[in-house]
Amino acid sequence: DIVMTQSPDSLAVSLGERATINCKSSQSVLYSSNNKNYLVWYQQKPGQPPKRLIYWASTRESGVPDRISGSGSGTDFTLTISSLQAEDVAVYYCQQYYTTPYTFGQGTKLEIK
């Protein structure tokens, strides 16, 4: 199975400041045939299912604010929130969709400092 490891486990950032979450996969999730990274980022708030934010590592879901972005390729990925807003407080998960079993990172809890 592909192991997804996120860092840090928790993060406290001041409003308006940048938040960066890292995700590392134990093997590459880049499909050479279409040059897409099968890496997805989700946001989960209490009592709600996860919400897809970013897919193919850097494609933003419709309606997701452009202060949220994804980058990276192969085995190393980053989710960046350029200017933290109160509504961004949540747990963030990365997930590989390269091969089954589709696996998630352990999550990063983002809070306001």
Add this chain to the structure above:
Amino acid sequence: QVQLVQSGGEMKKPGSSVNVSCKASGGTFSSYAVSWVRQAPGHGPEWMGGVMSMFGVANYAQKFQGRVTIIADESTSTAYMELSSLRSEDTAIYYCATEFAGAGFEHWGQGTLVTVSS
């Protein structure tokens, strides 16, 4: 816009089985895959398996092989997940979610809490 509505919460005894349904509306049911993802209290999501009604063949995580059955009924746009030989560690919220074109899980059901306790 696809909407997924799951069946209600369940309380089960150890050793029994649970069956959770997920009815889809909007979109074309046969055009996307439906997966089941569970989340134990305080833990991250865990993929259990998925199926595409067009093909009818389910794919399961090794961890659940032999205990889980996932089917999709195209006539009613409903997916089902049955988990057998329940134990306390199976206490979790179970979600159905749709996937299309290798872009992860776009639409999610509201979740079904399954509690396993004697």
